[in-house]
Amino acid sequence: MIAGLAGDAHAHARLLRDLLPVLRRFFRRRMAGRDDEIEDLVQEVLIAVHSRRATWDPARPFTAWLFAIARYKMIDHFRQHRSHCSIEDVQDILAVEGYVEALSARADMGRLLAMIPAKQAQAIRATRIEGLTTAEAAARAGIGEADVKVSVHRGLKALARRVKDSIQ
Amino acid sequence: MKAEELIIALAQDVPPVAPNWLGRRLVAGLMLGGGGTLALVGMGLGVRPDLMIAMHGPAFWIKGIYTASLGVGALAVTARLARPDPGRMGRVWMLALPVLGLATIGLGQMIMAPRAQWLSMWLGHSARVCSALVVLLAVPIFGGLLWSFRWLAPTRLRAAGAMAGFCAGAWSATLYCLHCPEVSAIFVLAWYTLGIVVAAGLGALVGPRLLRW
Numbered sequence: 001m002i003a004g005l006a007g008d009a010h011a012h013a014r015l016l017r018d019l020l021p022v023l024r025r026f027f028r029r030r031m032a033g034r035d036d037e038i039e040d041l042v043q044e045v046l047i048a049v050h051s052r053r054a055t056w057d058p059a060r061p062f063t064a065w066l067f068a069i070a071r072y073k074m075i076d077h078f079r080q081h082r083s084h085c086s087i088e089d090v091q092d093i094l095a096v097e098g099y100v101e102a103l104s105a106r107a108d109m110g111r112l113l114a115m116i117p118a119k120q121a122q123a124i125r126a127t128r129i130e131g132l133t134t135a136e137a138a139a140r141a142g143i144g145e146a147d148v149k150v151s152v153h154r155g156l157k158a159l160a161r162r163v164k165d166s167i168q
Numbered sequence: 169m170k171a172e173e174l175i176i177a178l179a180q181d182v183p184p185v186a187p188n189w190l191g192r193r194l195v196a197g198l199m200l201g202g203g204g205t206l207a208l209v210g211m212g213l214g215v216r217p218d219l220m221i222a223m224h225g226p227a228f229w230i231k232g233i234y235t236a237s238l239g240v241g242a243l244a245v246t247a248r249l250a251r252p253d254p255g256r257m258g259r260v261w262m263l264a265l266p267v268l269g270l271a272t273i274g275l276g277q278m279i280m281a282p283r284a285q286w287l288s289m290w291l292g293h294s295a296r297v298c299s300a301l302v303v304l305l306a307v308p309i310f311g312g313l314l315w316s317f318r319w320l321a322p323t324r325l326r327a328a329g330a331m332a333g334f335c336a337g338a339w340s341a342t343l344y345c346l347h348c349p350e351v352s353a354i355f356v357l358a359w360y361t362l363g364i365v366v367a368a369g370l371g372a373l374v375g376p377r378l379l380r381w
Contacts, residue, residue: 007184068252
């Protein structure tokens with residue numbers, strides 16, 4: 001997205017392509033069985049992501065922005081077609097919502113990790129995301145175990161600070 | 169059309185986006201509409217003849233700073249509502265600060281003046297038309313902001329419309345200061361603010377229809 005904002009057409013196309021499955025999943029979960037409408041909505045959101053990309057604030061999570069657009073387009077669609085979104089299975093939706101969000105959080109995670117020093121980011125990625133033990137991470141990076149622990153600790157602290165700042 | 173074709177078509181045209189593009193777009197719309205309002209004030213109402221003298225007194229600046237600070241605050245809130253996820257709107261209460269400040273000044277003026285003058289301080293010479301003129305003069309500015317919004321992506325249309333109306337009202341009141349000869353703070357507090365609030369209400373009314381995208 002950042003490269004797209006800078007005018008990189010290839011990166012932009014790749015982003016739009018990556019969003020396709022995410023958006024299809026988003027709409028399918030909410031309006032299952034209406035595949036034509038879903039495809040229309042997906043394309044509308046892609047157009048909005050493209051033509052209104054300047055309304056994304058790089059200080060805020062990309063996924064929040066994307067889903068806000070998707071939600072808006074869906075509500076607008078329902079309003080136009082006077083149909084209803086069933087809320088019977090709202091509990092299921094809420095339950096799986098976390099899953100979708102977790103998947104797409106990865107995109108934001110990469111961005112956040114890029115904001116802290118590379119060593120800290122690597123240590124966090126190894127121990128917290130890939131699930132290696134401290135010893136394995138230390139061996140892989142060729143540094144001491146204590147060094148890994150300190151890096152993780154400092155990195156997480158820095159991340160928490162960034163997230164806090166971006167929420168405010 | 170297939171999604172893949174769409175993506176290829178979209179990726180044909182990816183001009184870089186300047187940082188702070190959204191803010192600039194809104195300010196451009198504001199200036200465009202402000203130009204129209206300024207022309208209306210200058211040619212329709214006429215700039216007050218004693219403007220140069222008035223600029224040496226505090227009353228002119230109190231009015232101007234009051235309305236302009238509301239305008240700046242409202243523009244900041246409008247800019248947030250122009251994004252799909254506006255985030256927390258915790259700072260909206262700051263728009264009440266200029267109002268409180270002006271109320272304090274007005275109270276001070278009332279304490280200093282004899283009670284018999286209070287009514288004339290409140291009504292001035294133009295209480296009947298002041299609010300209506302502020303609302304009317306807000307129309308070009310609101311139009312300018314609508315033009316900016318064509319490239320933006322508000323998702324809370326009513327709130328965005330209300331805030332754009334508020335912003336237009338505050339800036340129209342600022343420009344109206346060039347014409348209006350009133351001096352008392354409670355006059356401004358009552359009638360300028362009323363005009364701005366009415367503009368915000370009208371904005372909320374038309375927002376959902378005009379800001380759809």
